[in-house]
Amino acid sequence: GAGVSQSPSNKVTEKGKDVELRCDPISGHTALYWYRQSLGQGLEFLIYFQGNSAPDKSGLPSDRFSAERTGGSVSTLTIQRTQQEDSAVYLCASSSDRPYYEQYFGPGTRLTVT
């Protein structure tokens, strides 16, 4: 079946602008995650949604970052007043159900802040 999809694949924005990144998880997956991957760095956790529970926002680096998940499916990550240090690849993953709840990643959105 279809995997996790993300859009846009690339986004170039000017410093100070707001951006929205979209994630469509695998159908039926109840958990959705956002991670960030900076050049030469590992994957940094940002936020996690599970069903109707309150999201785990513990990884968001500042209050300029927010995310929502509508209808338990599509998620949007919003970065307000972008800074150059926000330049990175933003990865979305969704999690299967039993038995092992594996996380499957999308292709990512490459964000460049100029």
Add this chain to the structure above:
Amino acid sequence: QQQVKQSPQSLIVQKGGISIINCAYENTAFDYFPWYQQFPGKGPALLIAIRPDVSEKKEGRFTISFNKSAKQFSLHIMDSQPGDSATYFCAARGSTLGRLYFGRGTQLTVWP
């Protein structure tokens, strides 16, 4: 604080050789240890995973060895091929649907 430590940072192996990547963790609450493979411009792809109730898991040329007492686990790639050239990430998870903690990655190059 890095929850999962991965080494080496880069690895060069000849075609047909064995590639070994090591990871270590401190949190004994971790109960699921996946490895991801990432090609340039792509998202990480789940390669193989293990739970701490077994010491080894093999899928084709890929094997995870797990040492619970030492809190270490490793990925072995047998008969390494140029197509295996990618970045490999180990990870760990502490609860069923929780976030993954990733190592910093190992860039593997397999020379033909």
